[in-house]
Amino acid sequence: MNIRAVPLKYSGTTYRSTLEADWAATFNSLGWYFEYEPWAVDLGDGDRYLADFHLPAQNVWCEVKGGHNERLDKTRKFRRAVADPDQPGGELVVLLRAAGEPGRSANWQCVTGAYRSITINQCGICEQWCFTQYAVDGWFCRHCQAPDGLIAERQYMSAVHAKSVQQEMALRIGDTSRDYVKELCPEHGRLPFVKAPRPARLRSA
Ligand SMILES: [Zn+2]
Numbered sequence: 058m059n060i061r062a063v064p065l066k067y068s069g070t071t072y073r074s075t076l077e078a079d080w081a082a083t084f085n086s087l088g089w090y091f092e093y094e095p096w097a098v099d100l101g102d103g104d105r106y107l108a109d110f111h112l113p114a115q116n117v118w119c120e121v122k123g124g125h126n127e128r129l130d131k132t133r134k135f136r137r138a139v140a141d142p143d144q145p146g147g148e149l150v151v152l153l154r155a156a157g158e159p160g161r162s163a164n165w166q167c168v169t170g171a172y173r174s175i176t177i178n179q180c181g182i183c184e185q186w187c188f189t190q191y192a193v194d195g196w197f198c199r200h201c202q203a204p205d206g207l208i209a210e211r212q213y214m215s216a217v218h219a220k221s222v223q224q225e226m227a228l229r230i231g232d233t234s235r236d237y238v239k240e241l242c243p244e245h246g247r248l249p250f251v252k253a254p255r256p257a258r259l260r261s262a
């Protein structure tokens with residue numbers, strides 16, 4: 058399948074795709090400092106990998122993949138090269154996906170495929186928000202390195218994660234009308250996905 062990405066200029070940078078520009082806008086909405094394609098990482102076997110985003114304050118790399126999984130094996134290899142799965146706060150690689158319903162909420166997942174293992178949580182000490190992989194990091198804050206800094210209830214889940222929480226709770230309690238994600242995380246839960254403004258010729262993109 059050949060998917061042609063449409064470049065989009067947003068806030069002074071030309072992104073290779075509208076989805077990349079949208080993620081830049083979403084990072085901005087969180088107040089996050091990010092770098093776009095800052096440098097290629099040597100994978101150790103002569104191969105190099107240029108990830109889409111680097112969040113240096115969090116020690117996180119992000120790779121944008123829309124509906125396709127082309128070259129995902131290379132992203133997994135990149136993760137193996139940079140990430141230490143035994144070290145809290147070690148380098149984390151996050152796959153950024155297209156937004157999902159309801160209300161176009163942001164969607165992301167672990168490179169290994171899990172949607173539930175990576176959330177965005179706020180730290181009760183420095184008050185910053187960061188990606189976290191609970192199974193590895195626990196509530197370790199990637200900004201201030203507080204071992205138990207992050208607050209479990211102050212959490213954004215990926216769109217797929219939120220959907221699975223919704224289904225699981227509806228099954229357990231038997232009420233499909235309630236928004237359990239909102240009950241669990243009243244102020245957060247689903248992260249609104251922000252679209253970078255399109256010029257007129259791209260309005261439908
Ligand atoms: Zn902190």
